[in-house]
Amino acid sequence: MKAGAKFVLGAAVIVGSVSYLMATGIKQTGQYFLTPSELSQKIATDPTFYDVGMKVGAHVVPGSVTRDVASQTLQFRITDGSATYPVVYHGLPPDTFNDSVEVVVEGRLQPDGVIRATDVLAKCGSRYEAVPKA
Amino acid sequence: MTLLGGLALWVACLLGLWGALTGLLGASRGRADLIASSRHAVFALCGTLLAAVVALEVALFRHDFNVEYVAAYTSRNLPTFYTWSALYAGQKGSLLFWATVLSLFAAIAQVVTAPRHRVYLPYVGAITCLVVTFFVSVMLFGGANPFERLAYTPLDGRGLNPQLQNPGMVFHPPMLYLGYISITIPFAFAMAALLSRRLDVDWLVAIRKWTLLSWLFLSVGICLGMWWAYVELGWGGYWAWDPVENASFLPWLTMTAFLHSVMIQEKRGMLKKWNLLLIIGSWLLSIFGTFLTRSGVIASVHSFTQSNVGYFFLGFLAIAGTLSFWVYARRLPALTAESTLESIVSREASFLFNNLLLVGIAFSILFGTLYPILSELVTGTKVTIGPPAFNLVNIPLGLALLLLTGIGPLIAWRRSSLPNLRRQFAAPITSGVMVLLVLLIAGMRDPYPIVAISLGAFVLGTVVQEFVRGVSARHRQYSEGWWLAFGRLIARNRRRYGGYIVHVGIVVLFVAFAGMAFKTETQATLRPGESATLKSPYGWTYTFTHLGISQYDALNRQVTAATVEVSREGRRIGVLTTEKRQHVDSRGQATFQPSTEVGIKSDLREDLYIVLAGVVNGTEQAVYRFTINPLVWWVWYGGLIVALGGLVVMWPGGGAPAVRRAQAGYAVKLVANDAG
Numbered sequence: 132m133k134a135g136a137k138f139v140l141g142a143a144v145i146v147g148s149v150s151y152l153m154a155t156g157i158k159q160t161g162q163y164f165l166t167p168s169e170l171s172q173k174i175a176t177d178p179t180f181y182d183v184g185m186k187v188g189a190h191v192v193p194g195s196v197t198r199d200v201a202s203q204t205l206q207f208r209i210t211d212g213s214a215t216y217p218v219v220y221h222g223l224p225p226d227t228f229n230d231s232v233e234v235v236v237e238g239r240l241q242p243d244g245v246i247r248a249t250d251v252l253a254k255c256g257s258r259y260e261a262v263p264k265a
Numbered sequence: 266m267t268l269l270g271g272l273a274l275w276v277a278c279l280l281g282l283w284g285a286l287t288g289l290l291g292a293s294r295g296r297a298d299l300i301a302s303s304r305h306a307v308f309a310l311c312g313t314l315l316a317a318v319v320a321l322e323v324a325l326f327r328h329d330f331n332v333e334y335v336a337a338y339t340s341r342n343l344p345t346f347y348t349w350s351a352l353y354a355g356q357k358g359s360l361l362f363w364a365t366v367l368s369l370f371a372a373i374a375q376v377v378t379a380p381r382h383r384v385y386l387p388y389v390g391a392i393t394c395l396v397v398t399f400f401v402s403v404m405l406f407g408g409a410n411p412f413e414r415l416a417y418t419p420l421d422g423r424g425l426n427p428q429l430q431n432p433g434m435v436f437h438p439p440m441l442y443l444g445y446i447s448i449t450i451p452f453a454f455a456m457a458a459l460l461s462r463r464l465d466v467d468w469l470v471a472i473r474k475w476t477l478l479s480w481l482f483l484s485v486g487i488c489l490g491m492w493w494a495y496v497e498l499g500w501g502g503y504w505a506w507d508p509v510e511n512a513s514f515l516p517w518l519t520m521t522a523f524l525h526s527v528m529i530q531e532k533r534g535m536l537k538k539w540n541l542l543l544i545i546g547s548w549l550l551s552i553f554g555t556f557l558t559r560s561g562v563i564a565s566v567h568s569f570t571q572s573n574v575g576y577f578f579l580g581f582l583a584i585a586g587t588l589s590f591w592v593y594a595r596r597l598p599a600l601t602a603e604s605t606l607e608s609i610v611s612r613e614a615s616f617l618f619n620n621l622l623l624v625g626i627a628f629s630i631l632f633g634t635l636y637p638i639l640s641e642l643v644t645g646t647k648v649t650i651g652p653p654a655f656n657l658v659n660i661p662l663g664l665a666l667l668l669l670t671g672i673g674p675l676i677a678w679r680r681s682s683l684p685n686l687r688r689q690f691a692a693p694i695t696s697g698v699m700v701l702l703v704l705l706i707a708g709m710r711d712p713y714p715i716v717a718i719s720l721g722a723f724v725l726g727t728v729v730q731e732f733v734r735g736v737s738a739r740h741r742q743y744s745e746g747w748w749l750a751f752g753r754l755i756a757r758n759r760r761r762y763g764g765y766i767v768h769v770g771i772v773v774l775f776v777a778f779a780g781m782a783f784k785t786e787t788q789a790t791l792r793p794g795e796s797a798t799l800k801s802p803y804g805w806t807y808t809f810t811h812l813g814i815s816q817y818d819a820l821n822r823q824v825t826a827a828t829v830e831v832s833r834e835g836r837r838i839g840v841l842t843t844e845k846r847q848h849v850d851s852r853g854q855a856t857f858q859p860s861t862e863v864g865i866k867s868d869l870r871e872d873l874y875i876v877l878a879g880v881v882n883g884t885e886q887a888v889y890r891f892t893i894n895p896l897v898w899w900v901w902y903g904g905l906i907v908a909l910g911g912l913v914v915m916w917p918g919g920g921a922p923a924v925r926r927a928q929a930g931y932a933v934k935l936v937a938n939d940a941g
Contacts, residue, residue, distance in 0.1 A: 137609040142621055145665075149625040152661065153632060156654030164637060164647035186649055200881045200888055201790050223788070223878040223890060226428075226499075227858045 288391025780896025
């Protein structure tokens with residue numbers, strides 16, 4: 132076998148394993164990224180969609196946040212204007228979390244209609260700029 | 266001053282166009298007068314943009330809050346250090362910073378390029394002028410003019426985001442920018458080589474220092490970014506596969522690939538097409554990175570101001586990419602290899618595999634980063650992939666790369682004989698296997714960390730063997746003392762031995778990454794006097810006792826500090842403080858959301874990482890997260906070693922390189938003959 136052919140074989144192994152690993156990674160950890168209305172549509176057409184890991188991006192409903200520092204429980208509602216979901220989260224919210232930000236909630240929708248969050252990311256439209264003065 | 270600054274931008278725009286036009290025309294028609302004019306335009310461009318930077322800095326220091334940029338990113342009570350760095354805290358300022366530094370690099374390239382490479386300079390000047398003009402026109406026409414004035418003058422500015430008020434953040438962005446920006450110079454030389462049809466090895470020699478420079482800046486910038494994320498963001502790690510982190514990592518990977526593959530072209534005249542692709546690709550990735558950070562197309566913790574500036578970059582990316590690949594495609598017939606791969610067991614082959622792995626990693630990261638967009642385009646639903654997927658792909662690929670780091674230097678160019686292989690591999694493999702046994706006996710059972718650390722020992726074995734052989738050859742041949750021989754060995758073969766130092770740094774980094782597999786953490790709500798315990802991966806039990814809360818005002822913030830006494834196995838080892846900070850403006854009103862100041866206690870083995878999550882209203886009861894991160898310091902030390910190695914390779918001066926290389930080559934050959 133010539134050196135060139137051996138190299139092509141080795142290259143094929145590398146390219147193959149990169150693709151294989153990528154496919155596996157996406158299959159195992161890929162998560163739907165939905166808005167609340169997309170989520171309610173999904174649920175309407177596919178009732179098995181409860182308890183599936185996903186991310187929901189939406190605005191926090193102003194005034195809906197209740198925090199219990201001692202038990203580290205955070206409850207709030209998220210909305211995109213047409214659909215609204217309550218969220219329960221145990222853990223530390225990011226510094227930038229408050230009731231006027233856009234959030235990405237990672238978690239599972241429970242049959243009772245509550246999203247149990249495993250992670251909450253606050254996403255300011257302009258994270259590195261000051262909050263506009265009221 | 267802002268009038269001057271604004272004017273400077275317009276002048277720069279015109280100068281850039283003039284420099285590009287005269288450079289291209291002068292070079293293609295052979296008109297010396299036009300070429301000279303283009304060269305002058307490059308210098309004038311640099312001077313004009315420097316004047317604009319001075320104008321913006323003056324506005325910042327004078328607290329001229331009528332200027333929108335000054336009001337948006339500084340305030341009267343902002344420490345001077347951060348007022349200075351507010352130049353690149355916002356998008357508009359970073360664009361100016363970028364354009365200015367690029368023009369400075371362009372001017373330096375015109376001055377320092379060796380006489381025998383001057384033929385490329387008119388094209389290089391023209392291309393750098395074009396890129397600078399693009400950046401300046403984004404400022405002028407993309408609504409990103411840093412000198413824009415407000416209709417009124419606020420009493421105070423909004424101040425700088427507290428998360429950016431950290432020394433790491435003062436140096437991290439400019440380092441990354443310098444890395445991104447300096448790739449433009451090698452890119453310009455590559456295009457110059459293509460346009461002027463001078464595609465011999467000369468252009469590679471001309472850009473050697475530049476590619477190293479941008480690689481070094483990128484490395485340091487990425488490490489500083491990790492450090493900042495670790496000490497400032499408080500989530501307990503330093504790398505999260507965030508789109509913006511990925512964007513900075515991509516050109517680093519392709520540049521690393523280039524630094525290796527370029528040696529094959531220099532020595533054997535192979536891979537000409539590939540090397541050009543790597544340079545063009547790295548540059549496009551650097552622009553792509555800017556697009557990603559500035560457009561907000563992908564959700565990221567780095568979501569900067571979302572504006573249409575991103576689409577300027579997308580357009581620029583499309584046009585520049587099309588043009589470069591068109592020129593590249595037209596020159597393909599002139600880019601045939603001068604030799605072929607002789608054996609799969611050769612330095613060339615190991616570099617080729619190293620390149621494939623690096624580019625494969627880069628491709629998978631690019632694909633993963635863009636996957637939300639791609640999946641939405643194809644299926645209509647956005648699917649995101651998280652850090653576990655990136656780890657799944659990149660840990661095995663990274664380990665394969667680490668293996669090659671050890672193998673490459675041991676194999677000869679062209680082909681290696683079996684006895685030679687045996688002689689080269691014996692010691693490194695022994696050291697790797699010994700470490701593997703030690704780890705297994707010590708009870709470690711996690712496959713990835715075991716493999717990473719054993720491979721690290723193998724690579725270290727390779728490097729040590731190379732140094733030992735080189736030093737003893739000098740010792741014998743020139744009767745130099747051991748230390749003198751060691752110093753001269755490095756000084757006379759900077760590229761080779763500096764490269765080995767970088768490899769040592771990479772090993773240290775891999776060991777540090779392996780350490781993170783053993784991270785442990787716990788959360789606790791504590792009243793004063795209560796404590797929480799956490800077992801470290803080394804088997805020690807740490808006890809964290811909450812001492813109390815104190816509240817006080819500092820320069821530009823109200824601080825809530827919580828103090829924790831730490832003891833290991835019952836013995837007190839120190840006190841750690843973690844803070845919540847509410848930044849305020851000069852009238853005492855709150856600005857920004859509160860930020861967290863992490864308490865960290867580090868040693869070589871592990872970091873204790875303490876975050877104050879909150880205080881129960883009106884009491885001294887505090888919520889903490891305690892994390893033990895093993896081997897984090899190794900990341901910073903590894904980064905330092907990498908940077909040191911890069912500096913060794915780059916260090917200027919010393920006799921004619923060809924002579925030095927020949928000498929070193931002889932020395933090594935003599936030893937090889939002696940031993941063989």
